[in-house]
Amino acid sequence: MNETYSCDVSIVIPVYNEQENLPDLVARVSAAMTPSGFSFELICVDDGSRDDSAQVLAGLAASTPWLKPRYLMRNYGQTAALQAGFDAVQGRYTVTLDGDLQNDPLDIPQLIRTLEQRSDINMISGWRKDRQDAAVNRKIPSMIANRLIAKVTGVELHDYGCALKAYRTELIRSIRLYGELHRFIPVLAFEAGAKILEVPVRHHARTRGVSKYGIDRTFRVVLDLLLMKFMLRYLHRPLHAFGGVGLWMLVPGLGICAYLAVLKLLGENIGGRPLLLLGVMLVLMGAQLIAIGLLGEILIRIYHEPEGREQYRLRPPPQIN
Template sequence: MPELSVVITVMNEEENIGPLIQEIRKSLPGLDYEVIFVDDGSEDQTRQQIVAHADERIKLVELRKNYGQSTAMTAGIDHATGDYIALLDGDLQNDPADIPSMLQKLKDEDWDVVAGNRANRQDGMFLRKIPSKIANALIRRMTGVYIKDYGCTLKIFRREIAEDLGLYGELHRFIPVLAKLQGARITQVDVRHHARMFGKSKYGLNRTFKVISDLILMVFFRKYIQKPMHLFGSIGFVSLFLGVLINLYLLVLKLMGHDIWGKPLLILGLILLLGGVQLITLGILAEVNVRTYFESQNKKTYQVRKIFNGREYVKPVTVGN
């Protein structure tokens, strides 16, 4: 098995394939590596270019249609065999020459993930850089995972971390958060970034609302995935308490002979009362689902990074419940 697997997701990047493979060969001469290209439904000559430039180190995983970058990354990780896995963009904006130093840092300093930070980003200011800075700041603030550049694809993982990321939908931007949920130790290093030479970017401002939706999901995963009752129950009990207070106040008014029917306060009290009951019930059901998720799949609510056996550190063996 190779030491390093480089996973590259591509869609309609035919002009970039040849130069990218040349750069990889030039940048990784001293490493035992493989390259996993995942074609995510290309409609040009991308697949043919990969095959034309392939050697024994290069593998092509061709998906049946365009599933999106997160799913394509998952497919690449599933087919990788290396002890370490690097993610790399297929548009030549990431530089493969940064991979050896990142891998060395991960091994020497015992990190689980080394993430790239595009120090001198070569993209448009108003459509790419400014929205990205705002998004990065918002994600850091809401998740508590302090990575400067969430949008940089270039990252290197230990295999066990990459395999358990759980990349669904379009969660690739939140990879550091998903890794942190596993207890991964993450660091970041400045990496080079080049202007796109060929093809068109697949990103635009239209993904803003998707990012916000996924961010809400990540906040829930980060804080409440194992204790959903703490979220729904807390909100539910506050709502229930306010609803009871309002309705008691209205009951007193009714007993004093006042007409309370049709008052907005009565409607608000009923909404808060019923909403509180529903949220508490939802929290209980969510707790049941969490237990079903972990127990039905023999999943643990924790992960052991490594074990010292008295002589040396060893990788933990998966055990049943």
């Protein structure tokens, strides 16, 4: 089914305590998009800001027809704010960037032109090649996280954290964001079958407001990375993940218990042996993990079958030269 779009480009920007940057942000988006020839809308999602960001957005929207703010009831986090913006897009292409003026809206038209010229590309991810941030609390944690994510997921990008990204909107419709998975959008897109192109983009130092990121973010990335690895490899076959580990525990546990049972039959006292505790523990843990895997298989079928959800996505036939 062909989807109807009301404009060419939807620009989604999560906003949290950026009242000082918002007037300049809207002006820069206008300066970048108005001469480009693309029709556009700007969806700024106020993520429960504690300053006057919501009031500033409302005032700007009153005189700017293409500015369409959304206001969340409380601070849900960047992932939920992005999803709220994605749910509202009406353009053929969707672009995301941060509201701190470090991303340059002047890069947006070229990203869209690249998507129009490259029919084989579904997503363009920005690369802050000349990043203007402090080395200790931003660059170093980001470098560690980028290398770790690329190694574990197999999606080779230099800069997962760059908010400036452009998508075909049909790709956005096929993925959902939960928790703090906004930094893993390229991985989710890859899992959905997207082809991703990474291009260098401009980056500016923050001049107003306060950064919301710190070195603790790297540790949260590790936890989210475990989820991404599971989703990429075992989402549709959870028994292979849990059952595999369960068998590695169950088989040695049964072997230990069988060995001790033979000793018991031969008249030896096995009640005080630590080996007995180890064997029983391995059997119980292995059986529980296998049971969790079986429940996961049932849940996957419950998820897909009642509403006819496919475990796959089709792509258009290749163009014949």
